[in-house]
Amino acid sequence: SYELTQPPSVSVSPGQTASITCSGEKLGEKYTSxxxxxxxxxxxxxxxxxxxxxxxxxxxxxxxxxxxxxTLTISGTQAMDEADYYCQAWDSSTIxxxxxxxxxxxxx
Amino acid sequence: EVQLVESGGGLxxxxxxxxxxxxxxxxxxxxxxxxWVRQAPGKGLxxxxxxxxxxxxxxxxxxxxxxxxxxxxxxxxxxxxxxxSLRAEDTALYYCARGDTGGSFKIWGQGxxxxxxx
Numbered sequence: 001s002y003e004l005t006q007p008p009s010v011s012v013s014p015g016q017t018a019s020i021t022c023s024g025e026k027l028g029e030k031y032t033s034x035x036x037x038x039x040x041x042x043x044x045x046x047x048x049x050x051x052x053x054x055x056x057x058x059x060x061x062x063x064x065x066x067x068x069x070x071t072l073t074i075s076g077t078q079a080m081d082e083a084d085y086y087c088q089a090w091d092s093s094t095i096x097x098x099x100x101x102x103x104x105x106x107x108x
Numbered sequence: 109e110v111q112l113v114e115s116g117g118g119l120x121x122x123x124x125x126x127x128x129x130x131x132x133x134x135x136x137x138x139x140x141x142x143x144w145v146r147q148a149p150g151k152g153l154x155x156x157x158x159x160x161x162x163x164x165x166x167x168x169x170x171x172x173x174x175x176x177x178x179x180x181x182x183x184x185x186x187x188x189x190x191x192x193s194l195r196a197e198d199t200a201l202y203y204c205a206r207g208d209t210g211g212s213f214k215i216w217g218q219g220x221x222x223x224x225x226x
Contacts, residue, residue, distance in 0.1 A: 001170065031210035035153070042203060042216040043153065049210035086153055090211020095167045097143070097155035097211060 004087055004100035011106045018074040020103045022087030025068060030089045032070040034063055037102075038083045046085075047072060074105070082107050110134035110215055112204050117220030124194050128220055130187040130204030135215075138182035141207030144189050146200035147219070154200075157189065158207070172198075194224045 005023045012018040022032065032050050035043040045054050047063035050070065060075040070089075074081055087100040116128040130142070144156040157178040158167040166178055177190040187204050201221050205213035 031212075033210065033212040035213075037153075042218055043213070044216075045208075045212055045214045048208065048212035048214070052210075054214060084152075088153075088155075088212070092211065095158055095165065097158070099145075099153040099155060102152040 002089070002091070002096065002098050004089060004098055006085075006087060006100040006103045008101070009104045009106065011108055012074075012077045013108055014077060014079065016077055018077050018081070018105055020072045020074075020085050020087075020105070022070040022072070022089075022100050023068055024089060024098075027068050027070055027089060028066045030091055032063070032065045033088045033090070034061075034070075034072045035086045035088065036081075036083045037086065043086065077105075077107055079107050081105060112206065112215055112217035114202065114204050114217040114220035117202065117222045119223045119225065120194055121226050122195060122224055124224070126191045126194065126222060128189040128191065128202055128204075128222070130189075130217055132185045132187065132204075132206075135206070137185040142178075142180060142187045143205045143207055143213060144178060144187075145203045145205050145213065145216075146198075146222075147203070148197075148200045151200075156202070159187070191222065194222075196224050198222060199224045 034047040037043045050065035051063045062073040084102045113131045159178045175193045201219040203219045204217045206215040208214040
């Protein structure tokens, strides 16, 4: 079965840039989405189709995907960005979805 | 307002059954793919099932295949998940999620908790 790998945690200072990686075999050939989940809340879509932001998501959230790695970059990180972040890949040929294990972002 | 509201969760014994429902509102339900995603307590997200807009295509995660059945009623804007032969490892918060562009899930419900325990 297909697996995605994420770092368990990322720490960042306020105002700095946080980068969260998501790795999987030939991930660049699949569409990747990113979600943010705060405690006790449902996930929120941040990035879809590798790089696109839904309406209402700030431009400081940036996505990329190439080779075996997708990356979510959060610029100007704020205290409100503390949350768990999940990547998710979709294989359109098999209609199979997989989530990464999640990365906890801490703003120190 | 675009909304998904799950219901039907509860405490069930191992081997038991449960039926979850998801009521959709605020969007043209019959034109969207729908999914179930679950999250065990303190754990990450796990995709469970997919159903196309017309129910012509249905897929399941290997962990639930043969035990869970997804269905939808487009006339009543509702999605269901029948859970049979439940196991302790099925304990989770079950979300319904609308399928959107590029295999993303843009709209999520608040989840309904299923606890499998004797």
